[in-house]
Amino acid sequence: MQMSHRISAFQCSPIRRLSPYARDAVKRGIKVYHLNIGQPDIKTPVQVIEAVHQYSETIIAYGNSEGRQELREALPGYYAKYGLDVKAEDILITTGGSEALQFAFMTLCDPYDEVIIPEPYYTNVSSFAHSAMVDLVPITSNMEDGFALPDISEFEKKITRKTGAILLCSPNNPTGHVYTKDEMLQLLNLCKKHDIFLIVDEVYREFCYDGKQFTSVLAFPEFSDRVICVDSFSKRYSMCGSRIGALISRNKDVLDNALKLAQARLCPPDIEQVAACAALKTDDSYLFEVRNEYERRRNFIVDGLQKIDGVKCSMPKGAFYMVAELPVDNAEKFAMFLLKDFNLNGETVMVAPCEDFYVTKGVGRRQVRIAYVLNTHDLERAVACIDAGLKAYRKEVMGEKL
Missing domain, CATH: 3.90.1150.10 (Aspartate Aminotransferase, domain 1)
Structure with missing residues (x-):
């Protein structure tokens, strides 16, 4: 057939x-x-496993579409350690970072719109884009310079009336590049100039080496209206099978519209959110x-x-x-x-x-x-x-x- x-x-x-x-x-x-x-x-941190063992509800019921309030209220404390001002209402809990990326594509883009992405990129993004009928437009980075951000002019050449966003992953999967503050600013200014969004997958933010400092896209409040951060518990706390992530934005319209997708899938998994709450109590x-x-x-x-x-x-x-x-x-x-x-x-x-x-x-x-x-x-x-x-x-x- x-x-x-x-x-x-x-x-x-x-x-x-x-x-x-x-x-x-x-x-x-x-x-x-x-x-x-x-x-x-x-x-995995031992208290995460213990939280699953101690789950005491007699019914595993539907939860809030935006995620457990306990988890959404706990996450701002985690981000504050990085000097980031994030509030519970800026956070939508998702079924892994993957769902957050899908929500971002479907919220920002119409069918056959375009998202610009440095390549090589996390290969499953291709499937998320196809699901949303979004076309990925590549800018090739090179091993010779450590897969650093290509010249900003290369991005500007690719922007058309169909462009909805630029997507980064930092620290990067698969290259290991960590985008600098200057690289982020260049892209944010470009996005503002052309009235598009910058989406950044930050699930590896803890893992920066050689004393290198991580710069979050959330560290630029002056660009808050055009920023989406994708996050996840999977790699940070070695709990990949739990499938708990987050879509974070200070743009209320983004979150209100992404919530429509969250409501359609009803809610993120409940027991795993309990485990995620426990993970946030892990000693630094x-x-x-x-x-x-x-x-x-x-x-x-x-x-x-x-x-x-x-x-x-x-x-x-x-x-x-x-x-x-x-x-x-x-x-x-x-x-x-x-x-x-x-x-x-x-x-x-x-x-x-x-x-x-x-x-x-x-x-x-x-x-x-x-x-x-x-x-x-x-x-x-x-x-x-x-x-x-x-x-x-x-x-x-x-x-x-x-």
Whole structure:
């Protein structure tokens, strides 16, 4: 039977679409190191788990469409630690940051409107855009300069009467770039000039390295009418499966209209919001220690990859992802090879091919996204698999004489 044209335009996620090959490898007795997905091995704060165990309601009932009032009133205290003046009425609780992005697209854009986005970008944004019938307009960033913001003139060239917003992720998934205050100001002034919005996904704000300071889009009150911040509990507190996020804006019209979508899906999950309230009580030392651990892992894997002949990568400044360019003809073929036809002493690795992290066709074909969310022992084994796998692939598939 014919499926819809809409769904036919969707891509299968490069983060997950090779999962059947990984499961088959496990069935064959192969240990797979998962660097394809941002699932940390860091323990969730114990009080979060305890809050779920202690959930005492006798009925799991519908809640408020805008989210639990307890959670919305607790979040401003969290943002105040960053010097941000956010009020409960500025916050709409969503089913993960993903739903917040979908709400933003559907609130700001009509079908076939455009959102400008630096690429490579978080690949699932493509599906959110297709759901809202929004076209993504790419501005390509480059590994050579650490995937910094392209020149502001490149953005202005892309603005048309169809442009509804510019979308950033900072710290960035997949590149690890952290946008500076100057970069933010340039974009905000551009958005004001052309009367469009700036949407910023800030779910990795805690994870900035080398003493680099994070600048939130919420730190510019003079631009409040055109700013939307997307946030999430998933990575900050290692509770990815809880699916609790937030859409934050001081623009009342944005929130009032996004609430229509929130009401249509009734409410965010209740037990998970209880867990999120508990997460906000986590001692600051937890996030400090987690950030330091990710910085250590970053240093470890960058050092390991840079020792492999032909591999190129830049030093991520934040989040826990990096883009690496490999000496192969096709990164997706190589990723499949690692899972189907290769193992090193009974071990292999899963990575995410990067071509679908770009809108521009043909770009990123030799790149992979790596999530350094595993401990350094596992990262050491994973890097060894990549090194040996590259040698095997280049010899067996590409026919090179090494």
